[in-house]
Amino acid sequence: MSNHLEAKQGDIADTVLMPGDPLRAKYIAETYLDNPVCYNKVRNAFGYTGTYKGHRISVQGTGMGIPSISIYAHELVTEYGAKKLFRVGTSGGMSPDVHVRDVVLAQAATTDSSIIHNIFGGGIYYAPISDFGLLDNAYHAAKELNIPVKVGNVLAEDRFYNDEMDRKKLVDYGVIATEMESAALFLIAAKYHVKAMSVLTISNHLITGESTTPEEREKSFDDMIKVALEAAIR
Numbered sequence: 001m002s003n004h005l006e007a008k009q010g011d012i013a014d015t016v017l018m019p020g021d022p023l024r025a026k027y028i029a030e031t032y033l034d035n036p037v038c039y040n041k042v043r044n045a046f047g048y049t050g051t052y053k054g055h056r057i058s059v060q061g062t063g064m065g066i067p068s069i070s071i072y073a074h075e076l077v078t079e080y081g082a083k084k085l086f087r088v089g090t091s092g093g094m095s096p097d098v099h100v101r102d103v104v105l106a107q108a109a110t111t112d113s114s115i116i117h118n119i120f121g122g123g124i125y126y127a128p129i130s131d132f133g134l135l136d137n138a139y140h141a142a143k144e145l146n147i148p149v150k151v152g153n154v155l156a157e158d159r160f161y162n163d164e165m166d167r168k169k170l171v172d173y174g175v176i177a178t179e180m181e182s183a184a185l186f187l188i189a190a191k192y193h194v195k196a197m198s199v200l201t202i203s204n205h206l207i208t209g210e211s212t213t214p215e216e217r218e219k220s221f222d223d224m225i226k227v228a229l230e231a232a233i234r
């Protein structure tokens, strides 16, 4: 048991998929895992462990934003020994090169989060990046599954509603999509010498206005989930 998870030691696998939405965790466990067992219901942040093609995998809802995922990532790694973390999340398209339902592999996560900058101070802007091995696995898993992916720099921003953000400049500098957690996940993984990456689905587009319903967001992003699961067992 940790501060926010009621799992017992051994209940959580080394490899954990981490959607922001706890109901997406339930959907992934019930749809893709054999014999899923729910190990956490604290705060409705559902967590399950089961097997995928014979490999033990957990899926843990992390909530929204850097403070929330930081709690779950920290406890999964330091209290339960998780070693490979895959965020599976929705994201807003920013570049004209991405469209609704595209799968994005986050190579790096640019951020405005003071949580990240405050760790280093002294003018340092740390560059949180995906683990190259996991990224490589996800890229090749997607190729084998015939699922097209875009690989690039994503924005992990502190505010969902943020009309002060200069998105055009970020797109000019290669940022393709926005979400709210990856920078913290990559930073925590670096701190504890474990591996992390993010597989995202474009759920809406901030420039074109394309969007999806909450039900679609909860259930229909199977390509992202398949890429993460296949990457996890490679």
Ligand SMILES: O=P(O)(O)O[C@H]1O[C@H](CO)[C@@H](O)[C@H]1O
Binding pocket: 019, 020, 021, 063, 064, 065, 088, 089, 090, 091, 160, 179, 180, 181
């Ligand atoms: O779909 P999830 O994984 O929650 O991710 C995205 O959706 C939430 C905002 O709607 C933020 O958590 C953002 O990162």
Ligand SMILES: O=c1cc[nH]c(=O)[nH]1
Binding pocket: 090, 091, 092, 093, 160, 178, 179, 180, 203, 204, 206
């Ligand atoms: O953080 C997010 C997630 C999905 N869509 C957005 O526009 N922002």
